[in-house]
Amino acid sequence: MRRFALDDRDVAILSVLSREGRISKVALAARVNLSPTPCWERLRKLESAGLIRGYRAEVSLAHLGPHVSVFVTVELESHRAESFQAFERAVSGYDEVVGCWAIGGGYDYLMQVVTRDVTSYQALIDAMLAARIGLKRYFTYIVTKEVKSGAPPFDLIHAAPPRD
CATH class of the missing domain: 3.30.70.920 (Lrp/AsnC effector binding domain/regulation of amino acid metabolism (RAM) domain)
Structure with missing residues (x-):
């Protein structure tokens, strides 16, 4: 599996989508502090790279x-x-x-x-x-009771590489 270079905005997009898959593109852009067009372009690249495998509802x-x-x-x-x-x-x-x-x-x-x-x-x-x-x-x-279920901690998984 090829590693995709992510920056903090990409991680923010993944984090928001993993919790709120139905968020509008405009709202997503606002949440990650981007204008809609660059946000949408990043989203398409994340999908093309296979980082986003799909969208689905969490059903009770x-x-x-x-x-x-x-x-x-x-x-x-x-x-x-x-x-x-x-x-x-x-x-x-x-x-x-x-x-x-x-x-x-x-x-x-x-x-x-x-x-x-x-x-x-x-x-x-x-x-x-x-x-x-x-x-x-x-x-x-x-399973007798679900205690916790949620999105992965993207900020912990994708630590920014140290800067020189």
């Missing part, structure tokens, strides 16, 4: 109906490159898996699953085991 699942959010640590049977690739391809086909990360430490992956209930979650795991996608062992952590 509780208002839609009963659901369960589950984090699952996964250990694979084999640690060969093709086993990891096969697992990753297979996981991308399960809509209930809303996030999956390769992790270091004692497990290979951390998955985030959202489904109707625990029975549906178990049916998903049973299907994954039956599909023989390389899942050796898994541990389930059911």
Whole structure:
């Protein structure tokens, strides 16, 4: 992945958009202290460079109906490159898996699953085991309450390089 040179205004644009994706271009420009045209040009460059992957609404699942959010640590049977690739391809086909990360430490992956209930979650795991996608062992952590969810701390991630 190519690193894109960001300045403080670019970081400000990313920060505002990550919290307020529906903000108007004029309001965004005012928030980052730019006129609309230069702000829009920066925004297009950030999108073209792949720094902005998309825009979406943060939906309150509780208002839609009963659901369960589950984090699952996964250990694979084999640690060969093709086993990891096969697992990753297979996981991308399960809509209930809303996030999956390769992790270091004692497990290979951390998955985030959202489904109707625990029975549906178990049916998903049973299907994954039956599909023989390389899942050796898994541990389930059911979310009982969301405590915090938000945008990344862009100002902490993108520290300005020291000036000479």
